[in-house]
Amino acid sequence: MNCEIISVGTELLLGDIVNTNAQYLSKRLSDLGIDVYNQTVVGDNLNRLVESLSIASNRADIIITTGGLGPTDDDLTKLGIAKALGVEMILDESSLKKIKGYFNKLNKTMPIINERQAYIPLGSQAVENNNGTAPGIIGEYGKNIYIALPGPPKEMKLMFEESIVPYLRQKSKSNIKSRTIKVIGIGESMIQEKLGDMMINQKNPTVALYAKEGEVHIRITAKEEDIEKADYKIKEVENVILGMFSEDIYGFDGDTLESVVNGLLQKKNKTIAFAESCTGGMISSRYTDIPNASISFLNGVVCYSNEAKINILGVNRETIEKHGAVSMETAEEMAVGIKRISKSDIGISITGIAGPSGGTESKPVGLCYIGLAMDNEVKVYSYIFNGNRAKIRWLASTKALDILRRAILALKE
Amino acid sequence: MNCEIISVGTELLLGDIVNTNAQYLSKRLSDLGIDVYNQTVVGDNLNRLVESLSIASNRADIIITTGGLGPTDDDLTKLGIAKALGVEMILDESSLKKIKGYFNKLNKTMPIINERQAYIPLGSQAVENNNGTAPGIIGEYGKNIYIALPGPPKEMKLMFEESIVPYLRQKSKSNIKSRTIKVIGIGESMIQEKLGDMMINQKNPTVALYAKEGEVHIRITAKEEDIEKADYKIKEVENVILGMFSEDIYGFDGDTLESVVNGLLQKKNKTIAFAESCTGGMISSRYTDIPNASISFLNGVVCYSNEAKINILGVNRETIEKHGAVSMETAEEMAVGIKRISKSDIGISITGIAGPSGGTESKPVGLCYIGLAMDNEVKVYSYIFNGNRAKIRWLASTKALDILRRAILALKE
Numbered sequence: 001m002n003c004e005i006i007s008v009g010t011e012l013l014l015g016d017i018v019n020t021n022a023q024y025l026s027k028r029l030s031d032l033g034i035d036v037y038n039q040t041v042v043g044d045n046l047n048r049l050v051e052s053l054s055i056a057s058n059r060a061d062i063i064i065t066t067g068g069l070g071p072t073d074d075d076l077t078k079l080g081i082a083k084a085l086g087v088e089m090i091l092d093e094s095s096l097k098k099i100k101g102y103f104n105k106l107n108k109t110m111p112i113i114n115e116r117q118a119y120i121p122l123g124s125q126a127v128e129n130n131n132g133t134a135p136g137i138i139g140e141y142g143k144n145i146y147i148a149l150p151g152p153p154k155e156m157k158l159m160f161e162e163s164i165v166p167y168l169r170q171k172s173k174s175n176i177k178s179r180t181i182k183v184i185g186i187g188e189s190m191i192q193e194k195l196g197d198m199m200i201n202q203k204n205p206t207v208a209l210y211a212k213e214g215e216v217h218i219r220i221t222a223k224e225e226d227i228e229k230a231d232y233k234i235k236e237v238e239n240v241i242l243g244m245f246s247e248d249i250y251g252f253d254g255d256t257l258e259s260v261v262n263g264l265l266q267k268k269n270k271t272i273a274f275a276e277s278c279t280g281g282m283i284s285s286r287y288t289d290i291p292n293a294s295i296s297f298l299n300g301v302v303c304y305s306n307e308a309k310i311n312i313l314g315v316n317r318e319t320i321e322k323h324g325a326v327s328m329e330t331a332e333e334m335a336v337g338i339k340r341i342s343k344s345d346i347g348i349s350i351t352g353i354a355g356p357s358g359g360t361e362s363k364p365v366g367l368c369y370i371g372l373a374m375d376n377e378v379k380v381y382s383y384i385f386n387g388n389r390a391k392i393r394w395l396a397s398t399k400a401l402d403i404l405r406r407a408i409l410a411l412k413e
Numbered sequence: 414m415n416c417e418i419i420s421v422g423t424e425l426l427l428g429d430i431v432n433t434n435a436q437y438l439s440k441r442l443s444d445l446g447i448d449v450y451n452q453t454v455v456g457d458n459l460n461r462l463v464e465s466l467s468i469a470s471n472r473a474d475i476i477i478t479t480g481g482l483g484p485t486d487d488d489l490t491k492l493g494i495a496k497a498l499g500v501e502m503i504l505d506e507s508s509l510k511k512i513k514g515y516f517n518k519l520n521k522t523m524p525i526i527n528e529r530q531a532y533i534p535l536g537s538q539a540v541e542n543n544n545g546t547a548p549g550i551i552g553e554y555g556k557n558i559y560i561a562l563p564g565p566p567k568e569m570k571l572m573f574e575e576s577i578v579p580y581l582r583q584k585s586k587s588n589i590k591s592r593t594i595k596v597i598g599i600g601e602s603m604i605q606e607k608l609g610d611m612m613i614n615q616k617n618p619t620v621a622l623y624a625k626e627g628e629v630h631i632r633i634t635a636k637e638e639d640i641e642k643a644d645y646k647i648k649e650v651e652n653v654i655l656g657m658f659s660e661d662i663y664g665f666d667g668d669t670l671e672s673v674v675n676g677l678l679q680k681k682n683k684t685i686a687f688a689e690s691c692t693g694g695m696i697s698s699r700y701t702d703i704p705n706a707s708i709s710f711l712n713g714v715v716c717y718s719n720e721a722k723i724n725i726l727g728v729n730r731e732t733i734e735k736h737g738a739v740s741m742e743t744a745e746e747m748a749v750g751i752k753r754i755s756k757s758d759i760g761i762s763i764t765g766i767a768g769p770s771g772g773t774e775s776k777p778v779g780l781c782y783i784g785l786a787m788d789n790e791v792k793v794y795s796y797i798f799n800g801n802r803a804k805i806r807w808l809a810s811t812k813a814l815d816i817l818r819r820a821i822l823a824l825k826e
Contacts, residue, residue, distance in 0.1 A: 013449045015440025016623075019432055022454070027428025036426045037461055039454035041435070048450060055468060189524040192485050200486060209485060210424055213565065219429075274715075280701025281694030284715040288693025291769055291802055299721035302687075302697040302713030304706070312712065312725070312754060341725060356704055366518075386518060387544050389704055391567055 001172055002035040004060035006052055008068035008077050009151060010043040021066040021149075021156055028160065033174040033223055034062065044068060049080035057084065057144050062168075067151030069134035071114045077148050078137060082121035085141055089119045095126040095135045102133050121146075127163045131155040138167060145171070177230040178221040181241055182251045184402050188216050194244055198237070205233050207241075213391065214398035215250075215257070250405060257401050258290050264408040265296035265346075272404065273342030274300040275313055275334040277325065278352035278368060283397045299342040303334065313337030326351050328369050328380045335371030335378055346407070347373040350400050354389045368396045370403055414585060415448040417473035419465055421481035421490050422564055423456040434479040434562075434569055441573065445581055446589035446636060447475065457481060462493035470497065470557050475581075480564030482547035484527045490561050491550060495534035498554050502532045508539045508548045515546050534559075540576045544568040551580060558584070590643040591634040594654055595664045597815050601629050607657050611650070618646050620654075626804065627811035628663075628670070663818060670814045671703050677821040678709035678759075685817065686755030687713040688726055688747040690738065691765035691781060696810045712755035716747065726750030739764050741782050741793045748784030748791055759820070760786040763813050767802045781809045783816055 005022050012019055022039045029036050037060065042052045049068075056063045068077030082089050096118035103110040117134050120126050124139030124146065132155040139146045147164055149156045183191060188211040192199060195218070199207045205222035220237050224230040242249065251260045265272055274283045284300035287293050301312055306325055309315040315333040323329040331349050339347025352368030359365035366385040371378060381403060385395040418435050425432055435452045442449050450473065455465045462481075469476045481490030495502050509531035516523040530547050533539050537552030537559065545568040552559045560577055562569045596604060601624040605612065608631070612620045618635035633650050637643040655662065664673045678685055687696045697713035700706050714725055719738055722728040728746040736742040744762050752760025765781030772778035779798040784791060794816060798808040 012436075013439055013452065014443050015436045015438070015449075018436045019452075023425075023428045023431045025428070026426055030427045036428075037456060037458075038465070039426065039432075039452075041452035043450060045450075051472075052451070059464075187524075189484050189526045192526065193524070208423065208487070210429070211483065211565070213567070276694075279698075280706070280710075281689075281697030281713050281715065282701075284694030284717075285692070285698040288695075288715070288717065289803065289806075291767075293693070294717055297693075298718040299725065300694050300713075300715030300717070301725075302694065302701070302715070304697075304701065304713070305711040308686075308712035308755060311756070312714075342721060343724075354704075384519060386515065388567070388571065390702065391544060393702075 001061045002037050003029055003062040003064060004038045004040065004056040005036060006056060006063060006065045007039070007041045008044065008049060008065055008080075009041075010045075010074070012041045013043045021151070021153060024153070024157060025064060025066070025160065028165070029168075030176055030178075032165070032168055033172050033176040034168065044074035044076055046076050046080055046083070049076055050084045053080055053084035061143065062145045062147065064147045064149065064164075066149045066156055069117065069136065069148060069150045071111070071116050071133070075116075078120060081124075081137070081139070081146055081148060085121060085123075085139075085146075087122040090122050092118050092120045092126045092135070095120070098128065098135070099133050127159060129155055129159055130162065131158045136163070138164070174223050174225050175227045175230055176221060176223050177227065177234060178219055179234050179238055180253050181218040181220070181238065181245075181249055182215060182255060183218060183245055183248050184215045184250050184257065184398070185248045186216070186245070191216055191218065191245075195241070198240070202237075205237055207237060214395050247406065247409060250402070256290070257398065257405065258287050258293075261401055261405050261408070262287070262290055262293055262296050264405065268408055268411055270296065270345040270408065270411075271298050271342075272296050272346045272348065273298050273338045273344040274400075275338035275347065275349040276300065276302050277304060277309070277334070277350060278354045279350050279393050279397045279400070280304065280354075282393050283348070283350065283400055286397060286401070298344045299338070301338055301341075309334060313341065324363070326353055326363055326367060326369065328382065331369035331371035331380045332378050335373035335380075339373040345374070346404065347371075348400055348404055349373075350396060352392075352396060354392045354396075356389055366392050368392075368399070370396070370400050372403055372407055374407060414474045415450050416442055416475040416477060417451045417453065417469040418449060419469060419476060419478045420452070420454045421457065421462060421478055421493075422454075423458075423487070425454045426456045434564070434566060437566070437570060438477060438479070438573065441578070442581075444589060444591055444634075445578070446585055447581065457487035457489055459489050459493055459496070462489055463497045466493055466497035474556065475558045475560065477560045477562065477577075479562045479569055482530065482549065482561060482563045484524070484530050484546070488529070491533060494537075494550070494552070494559050494561060498534060498536075498552075498559075500535040503535050505531050505533045505539045505548070508533070511541065511548070512546050540572060542568055542572055543575065544571045549576070551577070586638075588638065588640045588643055589634060589636050590640065590647060591632055592647045592651055593666050594631040594633070594651065594658075594662055595628060595668060596631060596658055596661050597628045597663050597670065597811070598661045599629070599658070604629055604631065604658075608654075611653070615650075618643075618650055620650060627808050660819065660822060663815070669703065670811065670818065671700050671706075674814055674818050674821070675700070675703055675706055675709050677818065681821055681824055683709065683758040683821065683824075684711050684755075685709050685759045685761065686711050686751045686757040687813075688751035688760065688762040689713065689715050690717060690722070690747075690763060691767045692763050692806050692810045692813070693717065693767075695806050696761070696763065696813055699810060699814070711757045712751070714751055714754075722747060726754065737776070739766055739776055739780060739782065741795065744782035744784035744793045745791050748786035748793075752786040758787070759817065760784070761813055761817055762786075763809060765805075765809060767805045767809075769802055779805050781805075781812075783809070783813050785816055785820055787820060
C-alpha cells in the first residue's frame with residue numbers, strides 16, 4: 001500500500017510555516033510499512049485542490065490530507081474531496097452534536113458558522129477530534145482510501161494516533177524497521193564505492209546514504225511481516241558495514257557526535273576543556289547542547305584576541321609574533337594552556353581563518369589547526385576546510401570533536 | 414508568473430527531515446512577487462520524478478527543484494529534467510574544472526564518481542555552487558523555466574540568493590519592495606494590538622508580522638511598477654512604526670542582533686567579553702558568526718564548572734557556596750571577573766538553569782541571571798524563560814545581547 005500526503009493551506013505556499021505535518025505523517029507511515037511516494041502542498045483554492053486530489057487518486061492507494069477543515073470560507077478540503085469523487089456533502093448529526101457539546105463545555109453557544117464543520121462527503125465516516133472542533137473523515141471509495149485530518153499539529157497528531165493508526169494497521173500487513181549508522185571522516189562517494197553492490201542491487205533490506213554537513217548516515221531498511229525477521233535482516237547487513245568502516249562509525253540512530261564523546265569521556269572518567277579561536281565558542285556551545293554535558297565538560301575559553309591567548313591561556317607572546325596566531329605552535333600552546341588552567345584531563349584547541357577575509361597565499365581561508373593535549377603529549381592537526389564562514393566553523397568544530405572521539409577510543413583502559 | 418517547487422529526496426518521504434527548503438523558497442518567491450501554487454515532494458526515483466516534472470510543466474511557469482544533484486546513483490534530478498524534456502545530458506567542461514578545483518584545494522584527486530555532477534541537460538546553463546561541489550542549472554524550454562538547486566540548505570540558499578534571485582528579478586515585471594523592521598522585547602500580540610488597522614485594512618503596502626524566537630519582524634511590502642513609488646509608500650508606513658516602537662527596534666532587513674551590537678560597540682569604541690555558564694558558549698558563538706566580530710569581541714569564558722568560575726573568573730568560593738552558582742551574586746562576580754581578565758570595557762555574564770533537570774521550586778528550569786559590568790557599575794537582571802533546553806539557551810543568549818545593546822545605546826557619546 002502506498003500513500004500520498006496532501007497538505008492544504010495558502011500559508012504553506014507563502015512560506016509562513018514549515019510543513020511539519022507532512023514530516024510527522026511520513027515518518028509514522030514509514031513505521032507502519034506504508035510507502036509515501038509523494039507529498040503535495042496546495043493552497044485554499046477549490047479547483048487546484050480538486051486537481052491535486054485527482055492526480056493523487058491515480059497514483060496512490062491512500063490519500064491523507066491535512067488542513068482546511070476549519071469553519072471559514074477558505075476551508076475547502078472536504079468539499080474538494082466530495083467534488084473530486086462526484087459525491088454530495090451531507091450533514092453528520094453526530095458530529096454536529098459533538099461540536100455543539102465542545103462549545104457548551106466552554107459555556108458558549110456554537111457560532112452558526114461552525115455547523116459547516118459537521119458536513120462530510122456522502123459515503124465517508126466522521127472521525128472525532130478530541131483536541132478541537134473540526135472532525136476528520138475516513139472514506140473508502142473504489143481502490144482509494146481518503147483520510148482528512150485537521151491542520152493544527154496538536155489536533156492532527158492526536159487524531160492520527162487515536163483513530164487513523166489503528167485503522168491503517170488493520171489495512172496494512174508489513175512492518176518496516178530501519179537502522180541508521182553514522183559515519184565521520186570519509187566522504188559520501190568513498191562510502192558508496194565501498195558499499196558498491198549493496199546499495200544498488202539490494203532490495204530488502206535497502207541501503208541508502210544521506211550526506212550531512214561533515215558526516216554521512218547509512219540507513220538500512222527492512223520490510224517484513226515478521227518484525228523479528230526484519231531485525232535479523234538488518235543485523236546481517238549492519239555487521240558487514242561495521243566491518244567496513246569500524247572506527248569511522250561514531251554512532252547509531254539518535255546518537256550525536258557530542259553525546260557519543262560525552263559518553264566515552266564518562267566511561268573513561270576523563271574531563272575536557274576547549275580553547276577556541278576561529279570557532280568562537282561553537283564547540284563549547286554544541287557540546288553543552290546535550291543536557292548532561294557537565295559530566296565531562298569543565299570549561300571553555302573563546303580566546304579571540306591575541307591578548308586573551310596570552311593572558312588567559314598563557315600562550316607566549318613570542319610564539320604568536322614569530323609564527324602567527326594561526327599556527328601549529330600557537331595551537332599547541334593553546335591546548336596545553338586550556339588543559340592547565342581548567343585542570344582537565346584533555347585540552348582541545350582550535351585556531352584558524354574562518355573568512356571571508358584574512359586569508360593569504362600561505363594561510364588561506366579555511367586553514368585550521370586543532371591541538372590535542374592529553375597526558376603529557378600534545379598533537380596538532382592541520383586542515384583546510386571549504387565553504388563560507390558558517391560552514392568552515394561547523395566543519396572545524398565537527399573535526400575537533402571527532403579528533404577528541406578518536407583519541408579517547410585509543411586510550412588504554 | 415507562477416512557480417512550482419519540487420523537492421527531491423527519499424529522506425523527505427521517510428520523514429527523516431523537514432522540508433525547510435520549500436518554505437525558504439516559497440517565502441523568497443513571495444517576496445519577489447512570484448506566486449507558488451504547488452509544492453511537491455518526490456523520492457529518488459527516476460520515473461516518479463519525470464512524472465512530477467511533467468505535471469508541474471503543465472501548471473507552472475517556473476519549476477524549481479531542490480536536491481538530487483549529488484554524485485551518487487540516486488542523485489537523479491538533472492537526468493529527470495533531461496528525460497522530461499526529451500533532451501540529452503552533456504558534459505559542462507567549466508563545471509568539471511570547478512569541481513576538480515574544489516578537490517585540488519583539499520589536496521585530493523576528484524573521485525571519478527564526481528564527474529557526473531558536471532553533466533547538465535542540453536540547453537541548460539550550469540550555475541556555480543560556492544558552498545559545495547554540485548552545480549545547479551537554469552534552463553529555458555518553451556514556456557517553462559527549469560531551475561535545479563542543491564539539497565543541503567546552506568548550498569541551496571547561497572546559490573538561490575547569489576544567482577537565482579538576480580535572474581528572476583529580470584524575468585518578473587512588477588516590482589515588489591519590502592522592508593523588515595526587527596523588534597525585540599515586546600510580544601507579537603502586543604505589536605499586533607499597537608499596529609491595529611494597519612495590518613488588517615491596508616492592501617498596498619501590506620504590513621505583516623513574523624514571530625521569531627525571541628523577536629518579532631514587521632514586514633512592509635509594496636507592489637508597484639514604479640520602484641520609487643514603492644519606496645515612498647514603504648517609507649510612509651515605516652515612519653509611523655518607528656514612532657511606535659523606538660528603542661525596541663534593533664534593526665532592519667539584513668541586520669542581526671549581533672551585527673547591530675558589534676556596530677554600536679565599534680561606533681562607541683568599546684570592547685566586550687562574555688562569561689557564560691548555562692548558554693555554554695552560545696553567545697560567543699553567535700557573536701563570532703559575524704565576520705568582523707573581532708572589532709569588539711576580545712574573549713569569552715564558558716565557565717561550566719564551579720572551579721572554572723572560581724579559578725578563571727575569580728568568583729569567590731563563598732559566594733557560590735552561600736548563594737549557589739545560579740544566583741544574582743554569582744552573576745555579578747562573573748561579570749566583573751570576565752571584564753577584568755579580558756581587559757574589556759564591558760563584561761556580560763550569564764548563569765542559569767537550562768534544564769531539563771536541575772530545577773527546584775525556588776530556582777525553576779528557565780531561571781537565568783544576566784550580569785552587565787560597565788565603567789564601575791554592575792547590574793544583574795533576572796528572567797524565567799519558557800521552553801525546552803535549546804529554546805531556553807537561545808532566548809537567554811538573545812536577552813543578554815539585547816541588554817548589551819540597550820546599555821550601549823544609553824551610553825553618553
